Amino acid sequence: xxxGIDAITxxxxxxxMTEGMVAEWHMSSGDRYSRGDEIADIETAKITNxxxxxxxxxMRRIVVEPDEMVPVGALLAVAAEESVxxxxxxxxxxxxxxxxxxxxxxESSGPVFEHATLSDGRSVRYLxxxxxxxxxxxxVHGFGGDLNSxxxxxxxxxxxxxxxxxDLPGHGGSSKDVGAGDVAAMSQAVxxxxxxxxxxxxxxxxxxxxxxxxxxxxxxxxxxxASATLVCPAGLGPDINMEFVAGYIDARRPxxxxxxxxxxxxxxxxxxxxxxxxxxxxxRLDGVPEALATIAGAAFAGGRxxxxxxxxxxxxxxxxxAIWGLSDHIVPAPDEAAEFDGLTVHRLxxxxxxxxxxxPSKVNALITEFIxxxxx
Amino acid sequence: xxxxxxxxxxxxxxxxxxxxxxxxxIMGEDISGGMGAPGEDDAWGGPLGVTKGLMPEFGxxxxxxxxxxESAFVGAAAGAAASGLRPVAELMFVDFMGVxxxxxxxxxxxxxxxxxxxxxxxxxIRTMFGAGLRAASQHSQCLYPxxxxxxxxxxxxPSSAYEAKGLLIQAIRDDDPVIFFEHKAMYxxxxxxxxxxYTIPFGEANITREGDNVTVVAFGRMVQLANQVADKLAKDGxxxxxxxxxxxxxxxxxxxxxxxxxxGRLVIVDEASPRCNMATDISALVAQRAFGALKAPIRMxxxxxxxxxxxxxxxxxxxxxxxxxxxxxxxxxx
Numbered sequence: 235x236x237x238g239i240d241a242i243t244x245x246x247x248x249x250x251m252t253e254g255m256v257a258e259w260h261m262s263s264g265d266r267y268s269r270g271d272e273i274a275d276i277e278t279a280k281i282t283n284x285x286x287x288x289x290x291x292x293m294r295r296i297v298v299e300p301d302e303m304v305p306v307g308a309l310l311a312v313a314a315e316e317s318v319x320x321x322x323x324x325x326x327x328x329x330x331x332x333x334x335x336x337x338x339x340x341e342s343s344g345p346v347f348e349h350a351t352l353s354d355g356r357s358v359r360y361l362x363x364x365x366x367x368x369x370x371x372x373x374v375h376g377f378g379g380d381l382n383s384x385x386x387x388x389x390x391x392x393x394x395x396x397x398x399x400x401d402l403p404g405h406g407g408s409s410k411d412v413g414a415g416d417v418a419a420m421s422q423a424v425x426x427x428x429x430x431x432x433x434x435x436x437x438x439x440x441x442x443x444x445x446x447x448x449x450x451x452x453x454x455x456x457x458x459x460a461s462a463t464l465v466c467p468a469g470l471g472p473d474i475n476m477e478f479v480a481g482y483i484d485a486r487r488p489x490x491x492x493x494x495x496x497x498x499x500x501x502x503x504x505x506x507x508x509x510x511x512x513x514x515x516x517x518r519l520d521g522v523p524e525a526l527a528t529i530a531g532a533a534f535a536g537g538r539x540x541x542x543x544x545x546x547x548x549x550x551x552x553x554x555x556a557i558w559g560l561s562d563h564i565v566p567a568p569d570e571a572a573e574f575d576g577l578t579v580h581r582l583x584x585x586x587x588x589x590x591x592x593x594p595s596k597v598n599a600l601i602t603e604f605i606x607x608x609x610x
Numbered sequence: 611x612x613x614x615x616x617x618x619x620x621x622x623x624x625x626x627x628x629x630x631x632x633x634x635x636i637m638g639e640d641i642s643g644g645m646g647a648p649g650e651d652d653a654w655g656g657p658l659g660v661t662k663g664l665m666p667e668f669g670x671x672x673x674x675x676x677x678x679x680e681s682a683f684v685g686a687a688a689g690a691a692a693s694g695l696r697p698v699a700e701l702m703f704v705d706f707m708g709v710x711x712x713x714x715x716x717x718x719x720x721x722x723x724x725x726x727x728x729x730x731x732x733x734x735i736r737t738m739f740g741a742g743l744r745a746a747s748q749h750s751q752c753l754y755p756x757x758x759x760x761x762x763x764x765x766x767x768p769s770s771a772y773e774a775k776g777l778l779i780q781a782i783r784d785d786d787p788v789i790f791f792e793h794k795a796m797y798x799x800x801x802x803x804x805x806x807x808y809t810i811p812f813g814e815a816n817i818t819r820e821g822d823n824v825t826v827v828a829f830g831r832m833v834q835l836a837n838q839v840a841d842k843l844a845k846d847g848x849x850x851x852x853x854x855x856x857x858x859x860x861x862x863x864x865x866x867x868x869x870x871x872x873x874g875r876l877v878i879v880d881e882a883s884p885r886c887n888m889a890t891d892i893s894a895l896v897a898q899r900a901f902g903a904l905k906a907p908i909r910m911x912x913x914x915x916x917x918x919x920x921x922x923x924x925x926x927x928x929x930x931x932x933x934x935x936x937x938x939x940x941x942x943x944x
Binding site for chain 1: 807
């Protein structure tokens with residue numbers, strides 16, 4: 235690759251993604267951008283989301299027109315400073331295109347999921363990506379989610395860390411037996427899972443119910459928790475939007491589920507038909523309706539969170555931060571005045587409950603900086 | 611999730627229910643192959659290999675090769691269902707149902723009613739249907755309208771490998787007789803199919819495309835064609851809703867009526883012969899209950915009223931094609 239020229243390529247969001255298209259360019263040739271600026275909207279079969287700049291640059295050449303389906307890794311645009319000539323960019327594009335080999339289709343047929351077995355025989359599906367020798371991060375999703383909800387985070391974090399994303403019991407490809415289904419039982423399963431794969435301590439990143447699990451483990455088993463990043467976490471107040479929880483459990487058809495899933499985002503347009511179909515397919519699996527009902531009954535009994543740990547924060551002995559979307563419609567962001575002992579709270583504008591999907595580069599940067607500081 | 615063929619999806623559904631419930635047995639002609647003969651075991655796995663591997667796992671006691679006597683083994687399956695087993699009988703081609711109509715129409719379909727609701731008949735009859743494989747007029751019919759006509763039967767027509775697995779598991783767990791239609795040209799069609807067991811409820815239509823201009827109702831393999839056409843027309847600004855009813859009995863009338871009320875335009879695509887088929891049935895439903903919402907005549911895309919031809923060119927002409935669906939939609943979309 236040529237000096238000073240950056241290739242902007244089709245990202246790979248989730249293991250199943252093999253191709254995507256630019257739905258809309260947010261900049262044109264000659265525009266200067268900073269890290270985190272939205273370069274384009276990318277549409278895949280599963281989701282439409284913004285491609286954000288990972289470093290500052292100057293847009294020089296748009297290579298792919300909107301609505302053209304291209305494979306993962308294909309050249310979308312070229313960025314370079316003014317000092318680089320147009321001829322050099324021409325040469326770069328020609329060279330890139332002649333060397334580019336689209337990823338094989340074998341990847342789409344068999345994602346490299348692994349399974350661990352807990353002491354009671356339950357199976358936990360997980361995906362491990364990243365750098366051996368790097369600090370280990372464990373990603374814990376929320377109610378109704380699965381490890382794919384980290385599709386915008388895990389690959390980016392894996393560039394520097396050893397990143398394990400798991401499916402909680404009752405979710406994704408894990409066993410559907412959730413036991414008591416409360417925060418303590420789910421946390422226990424996460425702890426046993428780490429034991430099973432030989433991870434003694436890790437940096438936890440937990441979303442929503444997974445955030446409550448991370449916090450619970452930080453308080454009760456601090457030796458396992460190097461740091462905790464709580465993304466729109468449960469466990470820090472009684473409020474929970476039962477319209478979401480009940481709607482998620484009850485919806486049987488796309489039209490019923492769409493408004494429920496839209497509650498997860500600031501920008502409801504992010505909910506695609508494929509995302510809806512995936513959730514409906516998950517809910518049809520044997521044991522899932524019972525698992526979700528058990529968790530909802532245990533963790534959100536009577537329409538309020540059953541496991542609130544705010545009073546115990548003083549006992550935190552590990553570094554912890556929270557990241558909240560200000561338009562969180564599920565677990566409302568605490569107001570500016572609220573203070574939590576030992577917990578730094580970042581509030582991100584124009585993002586909802588799935589802040590890690592809506593502003594991935596900001597969230598990934600917060601996680602990276604925090605973990606780097608905590609490990610230092 | 612891995613991509614699997616419809617053949618594999620159906621095999622997984624049978625295997626997972628046989629593991630889950632010892633009362634589930636399967637029976638039919640050559641579903642394993644070679645029973646009672648000194649040749650190779652499990653030589654066939656059914657005419658298209660759908661049941662291969664089940665006999666080695668579950669044994670001859672639960673995987674029964676039957677004589678070529680549909681009247682006998684379908685009757686036996688109905689009786690077994692009424693007395694405690696949950697049989698899945700494979701009737702190689704739906705065209706052969708004629709010889710066992712009494713067992714199905716007068717016996718299996720009526721047990722619950724005739725015994726005052728005290729009897730259940732958890733019987734599934736899997737059968738191949740549809741044109742396109744040059745199998746001529748006695749091996750290519752659709753015939754699901756005939757079964758839809760009979761109260762007491764449930765009638766299922768999966769439109770993909772994913773749908774096939776979930777609907778077949780649902781059928782096996784259902785306490786009423788279910789006729790399960792597998793399009794013979796779809797066994798190699800692939801979709802993402804979970805390894806785990808899952809169920810798709812009967813009587814809940816699947817809306818495979820959402821659009822405001824025209825509602826298209828299609829069945830079985832025709833759903834794939836309707837989806838292709840909808841995707842093509844969307845680029846020209848004609849947005850279609852495509853409904854796959856999944857089951858013709860029970861029929862999700864509410865979804866069809868709601869969608870027609872929203873678009874005011876209806877095209878029905880049915881591979882069955884055009885008289886008294888699902889297209890005429892749904893036309894009647896909409897004419898009776900949503901006439902006021904219609905902005906254009908209802909259009910039906912069906913084959914002609916003739917036996918399925920053997921000559922390849924004629925068979926191709928016979929089967930509804932995407933161009934016909936597109937023309938019907940364009941005609942009423944304006």
